[in-house]
Amino acid sequence: MDSYDFIIVGCGIAGASAGYELAAHGRVLVLERESQPGYHTTGRSAALFVQTHGPAVIRALARGAKNFFLDPPAGFTEHPLLTPRGMLLIGRADQSALLDHNFAQSSRHIASIRRLDRKAACALVPLLKEDYLVGAVLDPEARRRLRSAGVVVWLDAPPHTLAERVGSGWRRPLLDEDPAGTLSRLDAVRRPVYGELANVVLRVGGRRPQALAEDVIRASRTLLECGCSAGTGPAVGASSW
Numbered sequence: 001m002d003s004y005d006f007i008i009v010g011c012g013i014a015g016a017s018a019g020y021e022l023a024a025h026g027r028v029l030v031l032e033r034e035s036q037p038g039y040h041t042t043g044r045s046a047a048l049f050v051q052t053h054g055p056a057v058i059r060a061l062a063r064g065a066k067n068f069f070l071d072p073p074a075g076f077t078e079h080p081l082l083t084p085r086g087m088l089l090i091g092r093a094d095q096s097a098l099l100d101h102n103f104a105q106s107s108r109h110i111a112s113i114r115r116l117d118r119k120a121a122c123a124l125v126p127l128l129k130e131d132y133l134v135g136a137v138l139d140p141e142a143r144r145r146l147r148s149a150g151v152v153v154w155l156d157a158p159p160h161t162l163a164e165r166v167g168s169g170w171r172r173p174l175l176d177e178d179p180a181g182t183l184s185r186l187d188a189v190r191r192p193v194y195g196e197l198a199n200v201v202l203r204v205g206g207r208r209p210q211a212l213a214e215d216v217i218r219a220s221r222t223l224l225e226c227g228c229s230a231g232t233g234p235a236v237g238a239s240s241w
């Protein structure tokens with residue numbers, strides 16, 4: 001009969017992870033009653049890495065796992081485990097205290113977390129109904145990742161130019177009604193964020209795509225060559241190029 005140093009019951013992400021770590025210390029058997037690993041909760045996960053979700057112990061586990069996801073051991077995978085996103089936690093008026101609590105807890109560990117009022121939340125996700133919400137908590141971790149990943153270029157076009165360009169076609173349900181108004185509202189909310197993030201701001205105006213593309217390449221090359229783009233500090237050269 002085979003013998004094992006460790007026997008793990010259940011091969012969801014918890015069992016598989018424990019097995020992976022324990023394999024360095026002895027023979028491991030992972031038992032799973034379903035036809036395949038990860039059949040239950042793990043298989044239903046949306047696969048979002050979020051450090052502000054769940055009770056304190058889960059949040060601590062998520063924070064502890066972060067470096068592994070960002071920089072897995074050599075040979076673990078050929079593909080990045082994380083790609084940048086952000087997360088918006090929304091609440092109704094009767095959930096306002098919960099939202100405040102979540103914000104207070106989360107901002108202790110993640111300084112970039114922001115409390116948004118209903119207008120700002122709806123401008124970020126126009127699908128939301130303004131009269132349903134009291135506000136939201138935004139985890140913009142994804143933005144920091146963008147800044148640390150390379151050069152961020154903001155093609156700054158006024159809302160009326162964007163409205164002319166995108167029109168109100170069936171491909172853009174958000175802009176079906178009042179595209180100019182929607183784009184203006186989005187612009188007001190997003191402008192400070194884009195300004196904070198961008199290494200390079202190119203004013204689009206009526207310029208030709210070819211000329212803009214050449215500017216993007218030139219600016220990116222200059223920043224990459226001088227090593228001025230990476231890092232999480234304040235934007236470098238966030239001005240008109």
Ligand SMILES: Cc1cc2nc3c(=O)[nH]c(=O)nc-3n(C[C@H](O)[C@H](O)[C@H](O)COP(=O)(O)OP(=O)(O)OC[C@H]3O[C@@H](n4cnc5c(N)ncnc54)[C@H](O)[C@@H]3O)c2cc1C
Nearest residue numbers: 010011012013014015032033040041042044045046047048
């Ligand atoms: C819809 C949904 C979306 C989610 N989205 C996210 C997300 O975006 N990000 C995130 O971090 N988390 C998310 N989660 C939570 C996350 O999926 C779970 O926290 C995680 O998958 C739990 O893993 P686990 O290994 O503990 O449990 P499970 O995945 O449930 O694994 C337990 C395994 O044990 C097996 N088992 C149980 N009893 C026995 C037994 N007696 N003998 C043999 N095998 C047994 C089961 O068959 C199962 O395969 C989501 C969850 C759901 C449901």
